[in-house]
Amino acid sequence: MGCEQSGKTCLLQGNEAIVEGALAAGCRFFAGYPITPASEIAELMSMRLPEVGGAFIQMEDEIAGIGAVIGASLAGVKSLTATSGPGFSLMQENLGFACITETPCVIVNVMRGGPSTGLPTSPAQGDVMQARWGTHGTHPIIVLSVSSVIDSFEVTIHAFNISEKYRIPVILLSDEVVAHTRESITIPDKSEFEVVNRIRPGVPPEWFHPYEDNSRGVPPMAAFGDGYRHHITGLVHDVHGYPTQRPDEIDAFQRRQFRKITNGFSEIQMTRSVMLDDADIAVIAYGSVSRSALRAIKMARERGIKAGLLHLTTLFPFPRRIVDPVLRKCRAVLVPEMNLGQISREVKRVNLSAKVEKLNRLDGQLITPEEIFEKLLTL
Amino acid sequence: MTEKTIAESARLRHEYLRHDKKFPHVWCPGCGIGIILGSLIRAVDRLGLNKDKLVLASGIGCSGRLPVYVDFNTIHTTHGRALTFATGIKLANPALNVITVMGDGDATAIGGNHFIHAARRNINLTAIIINNQIYGMTGGQYSPTTPYGSLSATSTYGHIEHAFSISDLAITAGASYVAKGTVYHVPALDKLITGGIEKEGFSVIEIMSNCHTQYGRRNKMPDPVTMMKWFRDQAVSVTKAAKMAPDELAEKFIIGVLADRDKPSYTTEYQHIRDRALKVAKNE
Ligand SMILES: Cc1ncc(C[n+]2csc(CCOP(=O)(O)OP(=O)(O)O)c2C)c(N)n1
Ligand code: SF4
DSSP, X not given: OOOOSTTOEEXXXXXXXXXXXXXXXXXXXXXXXXXXXXXXXHHHHHHHHHHTTOEEEEOSSHHHHHHXXXXXXXXXXXXXXXXXXXXXXXXXXXXXXXXXXXXXXEEEEEEEEOSTTOEEEEEOXXXXXXXXXXXXXXXXXXXXXXXXXXXXXXXXXXHHHHHHHHTXXXXXXXXXXXXXXXXXXXXXXXXXXXXXXXXXXXXXXXXXXXXXXXXXXXXXXXXTTSSOOOEEESSOBOTTSOBOOOHHHHHHHHHHHHHHHHHTHXXXXXXXXXXXXXXXXXXXXXXXXXXXXXXXXXXHHHTTOOEEEEXXXXXXXXXXXXXXXXXXXXXXXXXEESSSSSHHHHHHHHOTXXXXXXXXXXXXXXXXXXXXXXXXXXX | OOHHHHHHHXXXXXXXXXXXXXXXXSSOTTOHHHHHHHHHHHHHHHHTOOGGXXXXXXXXXXXXXXXXXXXXXXXXXXXXXXXXXXXXHHHHOTTSEEEEEEEHHIIIIITHHHHHHHHHHTOSOEEEEEEOSSBTTTTSBOOTTSOTTOOBTTBTTOOOSOOOOHHHHHHHHTOSEEEEEESSSHHHHHHHHHHXXXXXXXXXXXXXXXXXXXXXXXXXXXXXXXXXXXXXXXXXXXXXXXXXXXXXXXXXXXXXXXXXXXXXXXXXXXXXXXXXXXXXXXXX
């Protein structure tokens, strides 16, 4: 069940907390297709959205789900879809459409074991690179991860805020463990968190160029029906939104996509440092694995080992500038993941001379604190 | 053309075509899509629709290039998916009039699933399907409506699959309004599109259109005029068809309003859901 009232403490699943976070962020549209372990998000949305004047629709597949989500966002409404591996694979083409049209939207992928039908009820972190590179072509995208129920609430709000501010789809990666674990959470009052809305054009319609560059690199966005009749296309377009083949216009368009995100690195790249100040060995982790990592560094500290944790909330754009000093300072860094090393390679790329060790599980089981601790002892 | 019709056509062009969009358009000379664009504009004008509240969504293909020229809110989506975007737009803002334009491959091959489910849901959208019996944009490969035995870039020995009827599919799937027209019967087409936009619920207007470049050329109809004559000779109006025997109709297709039925549209039903949910939430 939901937890409508702020100030009330409830026991929520990660999936439910995502719904509460989305509603708190102003999301008023959900379209999707049922899939384990993400279905609770759709179920709760179907109940909660009509109460707040929003709309929910169960579509015929995930391709349709993300299509409707992009459409709703273009009509001015903050929108969400949620799925797991198989559905996320189906969404990739339209995800690229959201990228090229700079349409804000949030896509939750509650990761399960894969490929294909894989392990529907077991956690995994195998979709990290797919989230970054799944749709074709050169494009920036934002990928965030959640590790707890509170995270699921708070990071979902961030996801919407960033998506609106930078006009970019945001992928929120959860996993089966976070999605279905119940933890207590107190829903904060509206005044305690910020809600960001996309900037709408202020100029008269005849002056409006929907894709004109500005200092932020993020053009104001008109909604269909606002009186700014404009064209949206998945073809590379000029500042008017019309298809272009001109190399200079294409280059400027593509580079602006990256520039606008680079401008925002300081707020987009979210990480948490735990006991890193004096650490000479560190764990870099995300998602449910970061919970085990936290316990593991505490166990290490009890044994006198100066271990610290860098918890990544933002996976992409990869927070190199935050990871770099950790690599410089520590004699070794351990990256535990429920895959064969997707983020560990990103970590390694930051500093090729650093000692980056992996700890991987692929058997549908969580990585335990003991495993991480044991591995730390060997480094 | 009389002076009056010239003036009228100039007014429509001025009023509805984008002034800042560089012409010429992308279509082959004589392509039927231009005729459909004209019909659509006249229907919108006849209904006096507010351009600010009108959304035109397309998929990918020669047909998909239609929206960019008109001065509405326009969106050129992905191949086959126009109805999914349109569904989101309509649900997010039911005050908008949402029209989609799709090719036969777009709507019934890659987008076939979305098409039948949009009809089943009876979502309040108008779907214009330009049936040129071929994949025009990609160079003339067969589509779900390419006739048995005909030649295409991927059926060079003759097509061995059977075409299905888009209109029949729409009727069976539950659309409120289903009509079929051709680019030869233009005044009738204007009316069919007008009727579809006016109708509450899911409306489908299937339009037989000439792709002489990719379909006609390979099938003994190499120019627009030959194809127009073919539409003229093959099409039978609903009223006339009612008096004909099935074997007389075997090689023909029926044009006119094929289904027109009243049932609540999805957006109307959803408003009831909102009212109910609000009541429950208040009582808790
Ligand atoms: C996912 C995907 N697959 C294939 C294509 C290539 N493609 C572009 S248009 C088209 C077919 C167009 O045929 P139709 O829908 O009948 O429209 P027409 O061009 O005849 O108007 C295809 C296959 C694409 N754009 N996207
Ligand atoms: S290829 Fe066919 S459908 Fe496309 S513009 Fe030419 S005639 Fe028209």
